[in-house]
Every structure is written in structure tokens, then in C-alpha cells.
Amino acid sequence: MNITVIFFLGLIISLVGVIPPGLLNMTAAKISLKEGHTRGIMFSVGVCVIVLVQTYIASVFARYLSKNTEVVDILQRVAFVIFVLITIYFLFVAKKEPKEVAEIEMRSKRSRFFQGMFMSVINVFPIPYQAYMTITLASIGWLTFNQIDILTYVIGTAMGTFVMLYIYMFFFDKIKDKPITSQKSMNYLIGGITGIISVVTLINILKEL
Numbered sequence: 748m749n750i751t752v753i754f755f756l757g758l759i760i761s762l763v764g765v766i767p768p769g770l771l772n773m774t775a776a777k778i779s780l781k782e783g784h785t786r787g788i789m790f791s792v793g794v795c796v797i798v799l800v801q802t803y804i805a806s807v808f809a810r811y812l813s814k815n816t817e818v819v820d821i822l823q824r825v826a827f828v829i830f831v832l833i834t835i836y837f838l839f840v841a842k843k844e845p846k847e848v849a850e851i852e853m854r855s856k857r858s859r860f861f862q863g864m865f866m867s868v869i870n871v872f873p874i875p876y877q878a879y880m881t882i883t884l885a886s887i888g889w890l891t892f893n894q895i896d897i898l899t900y901v902i903g904t905a906m907g908t909f910v911m912l913y914i915y916m917f918f919f920d921k922i923k924d925k926p927i928t929s930q931k932s933m934n935y936l937i938g939g940i941t942g943i944i945s946v947v948t949l950i951n952i953l954k955e956l
Contacts, residue, residue: 750899753890757903758910760880761798764873765911770833771866775912776919778859784916786859791912793863795905798873802904805877806897809885824952829869830945837938877904 765772771794779787881900884890890900 750895753896753899754903754906756884756889757802757900758907760877761802761904761907762911764876765908769870770830771863771870772912772915774866775863776915779916780919782859784920787916788913789857790859790863791909791916793860793865794867794912795863795909797864797867798908799901799905801867801871801873802877802901803897805874806881806892806900809878809881809892825871827945827949827952829871830942833869834938834942834945838935838942873904 775787775791775794778790881890881892884900885892890896
């Protein structure tokens, strides 16, 4: 299939995957509000660098994952533990940090880039999600597993992720004067979202037992 079509397939699929409020898009919005648009973009670029790697890995191992569902089950359990820890942090730890510490951490644009990379690394959901989507696209003939198609798809997913993170930053900038965007409210919101994700993941794990 035409690489332009494959690029937009990757962009749209990634866009849909990042639409629900989650740790990465909410953090990008929070950084943009508190520290400026540039640092929010640097964070988003860091996220997208890891998305490139994650999507490539997912594409390479898509066939293997489709034949060995226990691998996806393991990733699901790891993700559950990670999101529980993140929920605990934002609900009970982050809100107690003194402002002086937060301000020191805000100074470097480069640190936000690496923070984006780190937070994207611990977000393992794109790997099974993209593995499933690449298998689905391949099964209907819209994607092949040759190098050009995979690289085109990977670049499209990174762009889709960046576009959605930017939309979140733009949206929260428009409502920045409302109470929901305060430091404490943002921490509670992120913690609540990751808590919901943890519960949903736990339910899915229990269903498979």
C-alpha cells in the first residue's frame, strides 16, 4: 500500500490511542501550563522518541505476540503495578512536595525532554496496542512487514502522539483560569485517571484467570 496511506494510518491509530486522558497527555498539559509552551513541547518530543522505539518493537514482534498471548498478559500485569504506583504518587505524595523543590525541577528544558522519555518508557501500553493494530492492518492487507512500511507506520504513530499531546496543551491553555488547572487539582486528576486505568486493568486480569 502507498506509504502516505500507511503514514496516516499510523497517525490516526496513534491519535485514537492517546485521546483518552492519561498520564502522558495530562502531564504535557500540566507542564505547558506551569512552565510554558516550549517545555511542554520538549516533554512531548521526548515522549515521541520513545513512541518511535515502542512502535517499532511492537511491529517487529507482532507475529510472535499474536501466537503467544501469555506475553501480552505479562505486560498487562507489569502495567497494572506501574499505574498503581503512579496513582499512589499523585494522590498521596506529589501534593505534599514543597514548592521550592518543584521550582528547581522546572529549570531545564533538557530535563523535560528526558522526563518525557522516562514517562513514555514506563507506559508500556503502546506495545501491545500497536502490536495488535499492526497485526490487524497486516491481516486485511493494509500493511506489510517490510522495512519501509514499518518505518513509515512508526513515524506516523509518533506524529499522531505529538499532535494529540499538542491538542491537550492547547485545550488546557484555553481553560487555564478555571480551578481544575491548579497544581493540586491537576495532581488529583492525573492520580484519579491512573487509578481508573489500574482498576480496569485489574478487572481484565481477573477475567483472564
